[in-house]
Amino acid sequence: GAVVSQHPSRVICKSGTSVKIECRSLDFQATTMFWYRQFPKQSLMLMATSNEGSKATYEQGVEKDKFLINHASLTLSTLTVTSAHPEDSSFYICSAQSLGVRVAGDNEQFFGPGTRLTVL
Amino acid sequence: GNSVTQMEGPVTLSEEAFLTINCTYTATGYPSLFWYVQYPGEGLQLLLKATKADDKGSNKGFEATYRKETTSFHLEKGSVQVSDSAVYFCALSFSGGYNKLIFGAGTRLAVHP
Numbered sequence: 009g010a011v012v013s014q015h016p017s018r019v020i021c022k023s024g025t026s027v028k029i030e031c032r033s034l035d036f037q038a039t040t041m042f043w044y045r046q047f048p049k050q051s052l053m054l055m056a057t058s059n060e061g062s063k064a065t066y067e068q069g070v071e072k073d074k075f076l077i078n079h080a081s082l083t084l085s086t087l088t089v090t091s092a093h094p095e096d097s098s099f100y101i102c103s104a105q106s107l108g109v110r111v112a113g114d115n116e117q118f119f120g121p122g123t124r125l126t127v128l
Numbered sequence: 129g130n131s132v133t134q135m136e137g138p139v140t141l142s143e144e145a146f147l148t149i150n151c152t153y154t155a156t157g158y159p160s161l162f163w164y165v166q167y168p169g170e171g172l173q174l175l176l177k178a179t180k181a182d183d184k185g186s187n188k189g190f191e192a193t194y195r196k197e198t199t200s201f202h203l204e205k206g207s208v209q210v211s212d213s214a215v216y217f218c219a220l221s222f223s224g225g226y227n228k229l230i231f232g233a234g235t236r237l238a239v240h241p
Binding site: 012040042049050051052053054057101103105115116117118119120121122 | 132164166169170171172173174217227228229230231232233234
């Protein structure tokens with residue numbers, strides 16, 4: 009149980025195009041989803057937190073117009089990288105959270121396998 | 129600010145060897161501490177956690193003790209297996225839960241038969 013999927017797992021695009029990444033909680037409803045970015049040999053950096061039906065909260069330094077997040081349902085959040093450029097190339101990871109999914113009263117985050125974005 | 133520092137990898141061990149992966153943190157206040165593991169091709173999974181000083185988290189033979197005096201949360205296992213090969217992330221969070229996890233850079237462990 010508590011499986012989170014991401015699609016696509018890998019994407020290559022041309023500079024200036026937009027790319028959408030989907031994050032789905034497959035067997036539970038997620039009240040909150042998180043989007044992280046990971047550079048090679050560096051830690052995961054939280055980009056934004058999204059709650060179903062409301063606007064995402066972005067971390068300092070993350071451009072909200074560049075990284076559009078939509079959390080339209082309790083099982084789906086999307087991250088759209090708009091007008092992507094080579095410096096946006098990275099590994100993007102989502103996580104989904106809801107109270108008591110695995111342990112009663114616990115608020116554990118469950119992570120997707122990540123999406124490798126390469127912008128040429 | 130708040131941050132997590134892990135020992136650089138990769139760590140290469142023979143099967144049944146003793147494992148230590150060091151983790152230290154800097155935090156304003158008293159965070160909860162976590163170890164996550166990422167197996168190849170999979171998402172991060174919670175391995176163990178500790179929510180207050182002197183707590184010991186344990187799972188699958190792995191242990192880590194929350195040391196406030198040394199601001200550390202080192203991961204240990206007495207006898208590693210090939211199946212333990214993965215990337216291990218130390219992390220902290222405030223407000224007792226998992227919100228806004230702050231991760232270390234990760235340490236890759238390779239265990240050989």
